[in-house]
Amino acid sequence: MIKKDKGIAFNLVSRQKLGGLSSSDKLRFILNEVQKGKILVLEQGLTSIEQAKLIQQTMKEIEEDTFIGIEMDGYGEDKPSFIQRVFGIMKRPRMTVIGPAHLLKTVHKDNDMIETMIIPGKGVQ
Amino acid sequence: MGLFGKGSFASIIQRIFGKRHAKIGIYGPPNVGKTTLANRILRDWTGDIMGSVSEVPHETRRAKWKRNVRVENGHSSLMMDIVDTPGIATKVDYKEFMNTFGLSKDEAKQRAKEATEGVIESIRWLEDIDGVVLVMAATQDLFTQVNVTILGNLEARNLPVLIAANKIDAEDASPATLKSAFPQHPVVPISALTGYNAENLYSTMVTHFSKRRKKKRR
Numbered sequence: 001m002i003k004k005d006k007g008i009a010f011n012l013v014s015r016q017k018l019g020g021l022s023s024s025d026k027l028r029f030i031l032n033e034v035q036k037g038k039i040l041v042l043e044q045g046l047t048s049i050e051q052a053k054l055i056q057q058t059m060k061e062i063e064e065d066t067f068i069g070i071e072m073d074g075y076g077e078d079k080p081s082f083i084q085r086v087f088g089i090m091k092r093p094r095m096t097v098i099g100p101a102h103l104l105k106t107v108h109k110d111n112d113m114i115e116t117m118i119i120p121g122k123g124v125q
Numbered sequence: 126m127g128l129f130g131k132g133s134f135a136s137i138i139q140r141i142f143g144k145r146h147a148k149i150g151i152y153g154p155p156n157v158g159k160t161t162l163a164n165r166i167l168r169d170w171t172g173d174i175m176g177s178v179s180e181v182p183h184e185t186r187r188a189k190w191k192r193n194v195r196v197e198n199g200h201s202s203l204m205m206d207i208v209d210t211p212g213i214a215t216k217v218d219y220k221e222f223m224n225t226f227g228l229s230k231d232e233a234k235q236r237a238k239e240a241t242e243g244v245i246e247s248i249r250w251l252e253d254i255d256g257v258v259l260v261m262a263a264t265q266d267l268f269t270q271v272n273v274t275i276l277g278n279l280e281a282r283n284l285p286v287l288i289a290a291n292k293i294d295a296e297d298a299s300p301a302t303l304k305s306a307f308p309q310h311p312v313v314p315i316s317a318l319t320g321y322n323a324e325n326l327y328s329t330m331v332t333h334f335s336k337r338r339k340k341k342r343r
Contacts, residue, residue, distance in 0.1 A: 047277070047281070048273070048274050048276075048277025048280070048281055049278060051270070051274040051277070051278075052248050052278050053248075055213065055214075055244065055248060056245050056248050058215060058216075059217070059241040059245050060241070060245065062237075062241050064234060064237070069214070069215050069217055070216060071216065072215055073270050074270070074273075076273060076277070101215065101216035102218075106269075106270075109266065109270075110268055
């Protein structure tokens with residue numbers, strides 16, 4: 001596992017940052033950051049298809065003692081109204097938190113609240 | 126006997142317009158009872174079983190399938206290929222197999238490696254199925270990201286999904302919460318272990334998966 005001398009980094013990633021990347025570049029960026037031990041809060045998360053690809057990619061990159069996977073939680077996609085669909089506005093992903101599974105744990109999630117915690121003993125070294 | 130033989134109007138409609146054959150995936154996170162449910166379905170309709178079950182997560186690490194399982198609902202029926210998929214997870218830690226379930230280090234590492242391959246295979250199967258029975262444990266948190274991701278993928282592909290709220294016989298099960306959590310999909314409380322409410326599941330499978338839909342390719 002990656003040890004942090006100065007605590008754990010939380011990065012808030014803007015919609016524009018991810019929106020400017022292709023789907024595969026987006027997943028690569030996220031996995032690279034998470035493998036460095038960072039927790040990302042994405043202003044606009046991933047589509048469900050991208051999430052499934054991220055899970056697949058994560059499984060390919062699991063390393064026994066250094067990377068056990070990710071913790072990911074976000075709200076369901078925004079469903080556009082009929083008028084919005086007429087103007088071509090499709091489902092949009094919403095805010096999502098992603099971090100390394102050895103650091104981040106989801107405590108509770110419902111439609112209005114995602115409660116996460118840093119796993120005790122994994123914070124400031 | 127009429128033109129279509131004995132049967133209700135609904136079964137006649139299904140014979141004319143409905144699907145005759147569908148490939149149905151049994152999906153869900155690890156340890157919610159997917160293989161127990163697959164075994165229940167096969168035992169009830171073919172006398173066979175799909176695979177072994179265990180309290181250790183990721184017991185099913187390769188997709189298994191059984192072709193041509195005819196499930197009946199009154200006078201209508203649907204021929205299904207049942208695919209029992211490995212549990213989908215976002216993390217796999219071999220140490221959990223050692224510390225919680227007492228596996229040796231080598232066994233745990235091997236199980237973890239196969240489990241990661243199983244997750245990849247499960248997601249790949251989404252490309253090739255016609256409908257999903259999404260198994261959730263009525264005793265656990267429903268809004269896990271795995272559940273949300275699977276449901277989102279199925280909706281994006283316009284695949285029919287039926288939620289099997291399993292382990293309904295457990296003391297801490299809350300089927301009412303499950304029904305209200307996903308109002309857009311049929312939810313059937315069931316105990317795959319005891320067979321409780323299996324008949325209701327089968328009739329819902331036949332009616333729900335018989336409907337023709339235009340599948341979206343990704």
